[in-house]
Amino acid sequence: MSTVIPSSPEPKASLKARILGTPSAGPFLVLLAFGLIFALTNPRFLATHNLSIILQQTVIIGVLAIGQTLVILTAGIDLAVGAICVLGTIIAGKMVNLGYDPVLSMGFAILVCTAAGLSAGGLISALRLPPFIVTLGILGILTAALRLISAGGAFAVRDPFLAWTGNTLKLGGFVLTYGVLIMVALYAIVWYLLNETKWGRHVYAIGNSPEAARLVGIPVRRHLLSVYLAAGLIYGIGAWLALGRIPNADPNAMQTANLDSITAVVIGGTSLFGGRGGLIGTLIGALIVGVLRNGLTLAGIDPLWQDLVTGILVIIAVALDQMSRRRN
Amino acid sequence: MSDVNNSQSMATTSAPIVLEARNVTKTYGHVTALAGVDFELRAGEILAVVGDNGAGKSTLIKALTGALHPTSGEILLDGRPVNFKGPLDARHAGIETVYQDLAMAPALDIASNLFLGRELRAPGILGQVFRRLDKKRMREEARRAMSELKFRLPSIDNPVEALSGGQRQGVAVARAALFARKLVIMDEPTAALGVRETGQVLELIRSIRERGLAVVLISHNMPNVFDIADRIHIMRLGRRAAVVTPKTHSMNDVVAIMTGAATA
Known part of the structure; x- marks a missing residue:
């Protein structure tokens, strides 16, 4: 009936098997392949200046994708990512322009973003509504509200603290922004939470089943609430990073942030069905999108091709995930 | 065939009662699921619960594990009345249940599943402040639990979804055995398994008994029941029709009692 697996009690996996078994191996190879192609076709691609630009361009989507990863790991999806982030930039910008203390303004904006995440989580866990619908509703509400608040138009935000995340520093000849460092720190912290704590284990467990x-006694609804709360907090920090890149609060900004963050997560090998994948893959996924944009731009290729290639990558990633699930 | 097995069954007749139900009823409107059922489980025995569909087997088990509230009657654990508010209460009291769908996270590895919801934290600051899991210790404990139960697995680091049905069942049973302090309840543990895997799981159930735990086995499979049970609790029409042993009764006798064609 069942085949016997001939094995010693505790076989050591070979290096090859271990690499192939790592979920982020595939995305990493894709990143490497694109990097190689661009490096070979354009000497400017590998210049430290250019690599630094890729990182800076990846910061916002990279950070938003952290929250998106958490949500997708629980088998949810967050369509309000961009709207919540823009909400943060508008609140912080408005308050600073009204003369409030910039630290207080940014802190308050992050708090409001966290509250937005929390209310999404509350509707999903308490009323058991599908995440897709709840976050779509929040997207609609926020988009309209933001245009009302800002009277439709974008406005400049001139404040050294709010723009601080865009400041550069030199790290061994490599120019980075504080935003890049914040992104790396966020990845490290959330990676730790996901992989080394009970909280993260339970995120995976809930996504699985x-x-x-x-x-087994996991308070599922309370845990979901904490996931959406954490995601909202991360989107709020994303708002600060966005102001650092472009000192502008624009209610019409980040309209592609939802799809871009989902793209990074999916290309990174996290399953849309929940419970599989992880943060390292998402970072690689965000970098793939960044490298692709940058490389194609350097080569002078029409930006439409970027979206086309990204689209193909998403479909391949989802297809691979489906196939591996079916095998199991 | 009966005197080959059950080397331990002699001891159980005089062993203390671990879990007991007295005159438990459960009604849903006009429907009576349990019509005053008695139940007793003795220390260190394997008690099979059999009965036709609708005889009240699963309602009885749910009442015992706190998954539902009896309409009336009493449930006693170690002679003391208990009132479980839910399955978690029963777990805290030392009763582990192996569910039919196994309650596993398929993408997580075996050790993670064994400790799911009961993860161990690292000692010292790492665990208390940084909430770090003690993965190494969980892996070691998982390995020890599986080898104590003499259950062989390819590797403890495999995700559960990579295992065969029998191996998965083995992990679920091991989890129950690892955490149960008094008894383990198993709902049709061999229902989806092939012959060889069924044998392995039955072996596991025996090892649990050897560790001094009592086992309640709900099963439709008469040969399995006669192979492994010390006593057989027969449900009929929401009541306990009889308790027999594989030594004194044949399979035909048990089926006859189940269907009402005979009495014990």
Whole structure:
């Protein structure tokens, strides 16, 4: 009936098997391949100046994708990512322009973003509404509200603290922004939470099987609430990073942030069905998108091709995920 | 065949009662699921619960594990009345349940599943302040639990979804055995398994008994029941029709009692 697996009690996996078994190996190879192609076709691609630009361009989507990863790991999806982030920039910008203390303004803006994440989580966990619908609703509400608040138009935000994340520093000849450092720190912290703590374990468990999670005593609804809260907090920090890149609060900005963040997560190998994948993959996924944009721009290729290639990558990533699930 | 097995069953007749139900009823409107059922489980025994569909087996088990509230009657654990508010209460009291769908996270590895919801934290600051999991210790404990139960697995680091049905069932049973302090309840543990895997799981159930835990086995599979049970609790029409042993009764006798064609 079942085949016997001939094995010693505890076989050591070979290096090759271990690499192939790592979920982020595939995305990493894709990143490497694109990097190689661009490096070979254009000497400017590998210049430290250019690599630094790629990182800076990846910062916002890279950070938003952290929150998106958490949500997708629980088998949810967040369509309000961009709207919540823009909400943060508008609140912080408005307050500073009204003369409030910039630290207080940014802190308050991050708090409001966290509250927005929390209310999404509350609707999803308490009323058991599908995440897709709840976040789509929040997207609509916020988009309209933001245009009302800012009377439709974008406005400049001139404040050294709000723009601080865009300041550069030199690290061994490599020019980085504080925003890049914040992104790396956020990845490290959330990676730790996901992989080394009970909280992260339970995120995976809920994404795998909410029923099993409930049966083993995990407070599923409370845990979901904490995931959306953490995501909202991360989007709020993303708002600060966005102001550092472009000192502008624009209610019409970041309209592609939802799809871009989902793209990074999916290309990074995290399953849309929840419970599989991880943050390293997402970072690589965000970098793939960044490298692709940069490389194609350097080569003088029409930007439409970027979206086309990204689209193909998303479909391939989802197809691979489906296939591996079916095999199991 | 019966005197080959059950080397331990002699001890169980005089062993203390671990879990007991007295005159438990459960009604849903006009429907009576349990019509005053008694139940007793003795220390260190494997008690099979059999009965036709609708005889009240699963309602009885749910009442015992706190998954539902009896309409009336009493449930006692170690002679003391208990009132479980839910399955978690029963777990805290030392009763582990192996569910039919196994309650596992398929993409997580075996060790993670064994400790799911009961993860161990690292000692010292790392665990207390940084909330770090003690993955190494969980892996070691998982390995020890599997080898104590003499259950062989390719590797403890495999995700559960890479295992066969029997191996998965083995992990679920091991989890129950690892954490149960008093008894383990198993709902149709061999229902989806092939012959060889069924044998492995039955072996596991025996190892649990050897560790001094009592086992309640709900099963439709008469040969399995006769192979492994010390006593057989027969449900009929929401009541306990009889308790027999594989030594005194045949499979035909048990089926006859189940269907009401005979009495014990």
